[in-house]
Amino acid sequence: MQHTKEHRMNGTTKPTLGVAMVGYGFMGAAHSQGWRVAPRFFDLDAEPVLHTIVGRDASRVEDARAKFGWENAQTDWRRVIDDPAIDIVDICSPGDSHAEIAIAALAAGKHVLCEKPLANTVEEAERMTEAAERASGDGVRSMVGFSYRRVPAIAFARQLIGQGRLGEIRQVRAQYLQDWLADENGPMTWRLDKSSAGSGSLGDIGAHAIDLVEHLTGSQLTGVSGTLETFVTERPLLREGVGLSGTASAARGQVTVDDAAWFTARLAGGHADRAIGAFEATRYATGRKNALRIELSGSRGALAFDLEAMNELQFYDATAPAGEQGFTRILVTEPEHPYMAHWWPTGHAIGYEHAFSHEIADFVGAITRGTDPEPSFADGLHVQRVLAAVEQSAAAGSAWTATAP
Template identity: 75%
Template structure:
């Protein structure tokens, strides 16, 4: 049977644009969706680059006017993958125009911007319009399975959480400036770019939320060469230098509340200066009767420790998360055949479209994105004033 079309506009076309394009193209081929996503228009600032992205990624048309696209009555969904500084304006305008919105993480650059987006999403929800923030690592089957194990009580009461996101792409001090190093565009550095993922993943698996934090931020390289006009990231930098205005590394402790992790403590690290680490996102959750360990660089695996095993058999055991019983996996390949990073975005599209067609609220919501924004803000405030513990909700007491 023919499915009703769901016409999508994507605002932005960089790294995340490539990943989201792959997802919009692939999800309806592997999942039984009640609507057919159509890759209608991609939007960018530069007409030549936007047209090149349209042709490469398979969009029907290209535009440099996001306002006109958002106002177009033929558009059903707006997918925001542009830098964080644009999120609030684009998302709020799209929601007010009655478009469903998928917005990349972190939700915004500030708590105030995120609050405005939540207010717009709440108003739009009254008219059947849905909004979701793109924490794609929730859709790694091993992470979704880890959440199930926690909910089933397999590791008991959670006492400690360790979440690290380690990359090294900024270790070259002469590497050029990018928008991710400009606070006015990115909001923050490693903290918001990759630390947000570690925060959301830890909270998603445990079912708890960070109530207070104590953090340290560090910037190692304060100036970088600017790119010459028309020069790509792999090109030659100019002699002029720009100021790095974000953190290079973030470290913080956290106290969690709620669920099986009520009263637990967590340690978090996010850095783009961990030499030798390319995309090292790891999570370890220690409970009263067991533990779970995950490493994104072995993303089809989960390691589970259960203290109920006989003394001579105790230790972490490797679970290959490729069975059809595992989250999302029934749609893909036979048992033992691995999936990759790009599949998490297909799962994201699947869940978002399912929510739209079912008339239910998708997860993670803009409210979830606001909570993460408040955690990021609390870490920054803690690092700035040297306070031992800073609450993640203004006016509340530390947990």
Template identity: 70%
Template sequence: MIGYGFMGAAHSQAWRVAPHFFDLPLEPIMHTIVGRDAARTAAAAQKFGWAHAETDWRSVVDDPGIDLVDICSPGDTHTEIAIAALAAGKHVLCEKPLANNIADAARMADAAHAANARSIRSMVGFSYRRVPAITFARQIVAEGRLGEIRQVRAQYLQDWLVDAEGPMTWRLDKTLAGSGSLGDIGAHAIDAVQFITGQTLDAVSGALHTFVTERPLLGEAVGLGGVASTERGAVTVDDVALFTARLSGGGIGTFEATRFATGRKNAFRIEISGSQGALAFDLERMNELDFYDETDPAGLRGFRRILVTEPEHPYVSAWWPTGHTIGYEHPFSHQVRDLVFDIAEHRAPEPSFADGLQVQRVLDAAERSATEGSVWIPTFQ
């Protein structure tokens, strides 16, 4: 695994736990974790359960004893690592967004397509697809219970950047992150909506804004070994992204991704309205799905709360008795479960790198629309 930060911790938890709750056809062995700082990487290896620690990702790509590389490092590193790993015959799990731009994402998708022909598999880490309520929502839509999809509303609201004196991080540097709220959390909204509806966003019209244009640099960022610094760095990504979208099935959607929604910590909300019904999901109530059936008698219509904890619901039978909820970390275990089964059973995993490229095209179109002032930008250009 490359990286030991937030996603490194979440993925490590998944690799540790999944084999104990799912009857996997292959046994994951947590061999090596890689980071740039030797001491911190060694500490992460001990904390998260990895047998070895390295500071050069090439060492794991070159190691014939390693079968899979899990990329949890910043976006600017994804392309080189993933392509090298696939060329070396390693399966690859890569965090989202796939890359920092369309050109790099296309190179990764091409490499993954060629590797797949050699039974080398790859997957993008859009973990929210594997929240049981979201997977169940996809099933409901696929069964036609919402009828024609007419409108989608998606919001991803956070507030961790509200303090203007909060320090610079790599997520605020476009060269490292590619974009701000748009790619960091907006990508999740795009993928989840496309996953649930089975449709693509074919054109978008967007607006981006940065509220705080410079922030204090951490001491270590300017070579002071953690000592406080008075230097400031330029914020080169968006703080908030808003866009409308046309769906391939003829519907329309509104999307909002912001890290300036004061008081909202991790509010990811999706509502889908169809001709015969509607669905609503809120990550802050991640074990629930609200469902409205327009075909009910008038006196019985209303959103019903479905507690997605029954054995019949996706993934849930592996965990706890009915009514006992799961948490944020569980979809990462579901991701491991599906990836391992796909590798063992010689299937191409989903979401694929091609799916990641498609999301990248939507991100790019939204950014170009905001920058150029265009009303609509097709996502296939």
């Protein structure tokens, strides 16, 4: 569905898409930036309108509305589901709310963009996927927010793999390393509460590593053997009304999620059929701030990527003469590279936030073309099954566990 209203921009008139976003924290800020910037740099066939931002705390959501440029603030997400001015619901809230909001929005004919991981449980993700598939028949679109797919270096790596430049991929190494929990006296947050977050490092950042490997290779993880560890089991509770940078109270809360996850995997299909993989996700890797590291080794070549150098891709051509072989640094800033023609002159780097603009541009493009965007809720469901299999394996002493339903 689309507004009957139109927006005049650069001398042309476009239909509008009213957007409501649920959540106003870290991801709310990133998504707000994406919604604002995408139509300025990409030639979209509809103009997103930042209509309403939703959050439970009236004062804080009003502050976010003013800061991020939304027209209205609301404390009840159900109000935007019933609002005919809203065409898209963007879900940036904690995982325990995803299923209820997404299913209601889809049933009301709203397009849905939902942050990853799709849900807190496989059962919730299954219900969300079923709702998305029903809605798709009526032209209602849905997508999971695995934003790193839209990093130009990742998109370019996928092109190289698709061209057969790596040959048969045999080994995969994927790590997501952060250190923001390394201080054991850091305060308790919702991300450390299983009832809100579903899991810890495994789902929060490990989901990105899983999705990227599958996206790059066109393969799926079919089985895993995992280990989970919680290093700090209690953390100070924040005083009421005090943010993460504020003073913690003497009371302590129980950490109910993993702090670090390790697992091995087998892949099938695509370019990594019969490959093996090693995955790590941790928020205790002292000195690593946001190091999402992917390395793929194939019969004809290899690729390596690190998000802390996000405009670069390392490529090894094993078919070159022996005296010329070695990893080559490719600066992914040319207009020939995915997305880059929309930004700055050759050699000028882009940043983390640009992936969200690319995500919004692709999502709006799919809506206006009448096509289903990727990654789909079904893709998100598969990642959820992998996460659940890792947890099941760890609980059984790293027993080999299939990811199939």
